[in-house]
Amino acid sequence: MGKLLSLLARDESTCCSPQKYDVFLDFENAQPTDGERETFEEVQRVLRNSESILDEIQCYKGAGREIREAIANPSEDYQSKAWTAVLPLVSKLKRFYEFSLELDAVVPKILFQLCSGPMVPTQHLETQQALVKQFAEILEFVLKFDEHKMKTPAIQNDFSYYRRTLTRQRMSSLANLASSDITDVDEREVSNELANHMSLFYAHATPMLRTLSEATTRFVSQNSDIPIENTTETLSTMAKVCLRMLESPNIISQFQREETQLFVLRVMVGLVILYDHVHPNGAFVKPANVDVKGCVKLLKDQPAARSEGLLNALRYTTKHLNEEATPKNIKNLLAV
Numbered sequence: 001m002g003k004l005l006s007l008l009a010r011d012e013s014t015c016c017s018p019q020k021y022d023v024f025l026d027f028e029n030a031q032p033t034d035g036e037r038e039t040f041e042e043v044q045r046v047l048r049n050s051e052s053i054l055d056e057i058q059c060y061k062g063a064g065r066e067i068r069e070a071i072a073n074p075s076e077d078y079q080s081k082a083w084t085a086v087l088p089l090v091s092k093l094k095r096f097y098e099f100s101l102e103l104d105a106v107v108p109k110i111l112f113q114l115c116s117g118p119m120v121p122t123q124h125l126e127t128q129q130a131l132v133k134q135f136a137e138i139l140e141f142v143l144k145f146d147e148h149k150m151k152t153p154a155i156q157n158d159f160s161y162y163r164r165t166l167t168r169q170r171m172s173s174l175a176n177l178a179s180s181d182i183t184d185v186d187e188r189e190v191s192n193e194l195a196n197h198m199s200l201f202y203a204h205a206t207p208m209l210r211t212l213s214e215a216t217t218r219f220v221s222q223n224s225d226i227p228i229e230n231t232t233e234t235l236s237t238m239a240k241v242c243l244r245m246l247e248s249p250n251i252i253s254q255f256q257r258e259e260t261q262l263f264v265l266r267v268m269v270g271l272v273i274l275y276d277h278v279h280p281n282g283a284f285v286k287p288a289n290v291d292v293k294g295c296v297k298l299l300k301d302q303p304a305a306r307s308e309g310l311l312n313a314l315r316y317t318t319k320h321l322n323e324e325a326t327p328k329n330i331k332n333l334l335a336v
Contacts (some may be wrong), residue, residue: 026133121238239291
């Protein structure tokens with residue numbers, strides 16, 4: 001499983017030095033212990049749907065043409081075509097949103113297992129690798145989903161059209177646009193209250209990251225007996241482990257699948273971003289226990305096809321990067 005305790009031996013003066021550690025998190029084959037099993041199985045029931053969610057948002061085409069035609073030609077025929085095109089898309093958007101609620105529910109349970117009790121973060125990582133792997137899978141999902149969402153403006157356009165149409169029909173006593181169908185769908189699929197929540201969700205550039213950071217922040221605030229340092233140190237320690245694994249060819253070569261290296265890269269970036277959202281001072285100030293400089297340099301050593309999206313995630317989805325307290329060398333390192 002790897003020896004992680006040496007990670008804490010780094011002092012402040014060497015926090016950014018390229019030291020090597022005999023560290024290995026088994027992101028491919030970690031299996032739950034008896035103590036992890038209950039939480040693991042609950043999280044797994046959620047994660048089994050993550051790949052289909054990513055497939056759907058990656059292939060999301062939108063109803064832009066039908067909506068433009070309906071706006072330009074407000075006849076019943078064009079309105080009906082636009083509605084027919086938008087309706088199944090709204091069902092997908094509802095599914096994405098409901099999945100975010102499932103993540104919101106299970107993330108605090110993982111964090112409780114990884115951050116509570118007398119063990120230090122490295123001991124949790126050593127003894128609860130199956131839950132660490134699941135948390136890593138959630139981070140990767142969040143990055144992938146939000147990347148696709150940012151590239152798909154049709155999502156907000158489709159949902160806005162859907163809401164406008166329903167509002168118009170509620171206000172009109174002359175429902176010329178299959179009003180019975182619309183009313184049925186509104187009641188069965190997306191109530192007005194749910195539509196409001198979905199609208200707020202999709203208004204964010206990175207809605208899944210917002211869900212994850214809010215779930216983590218809520219975990220901290222609702223568990224006053226668990227110091228916030230337990231959570232932030234767990235995130236930063238896990239980020240260091242990922243960085244050191246990637247820096248060591250001997251460690252990374254232990255993985256059987258080539259795509260696992262990219263997985264670890266994404267997880268490392270996700271941890272830095274989440275730390276930046278959760279820690280009061282963020283990840284970029286000098287006292288932060290995150291090796292942002294080492295992470296960015298490692299990313300820049302990767303092929304652009306691997307690294308550019310992750311570098312952009314650090315540039316545009318972190319919370320504190322552009323604040324005055326962020327050192328200029330970090331800003332320059334991430335400058336486009």
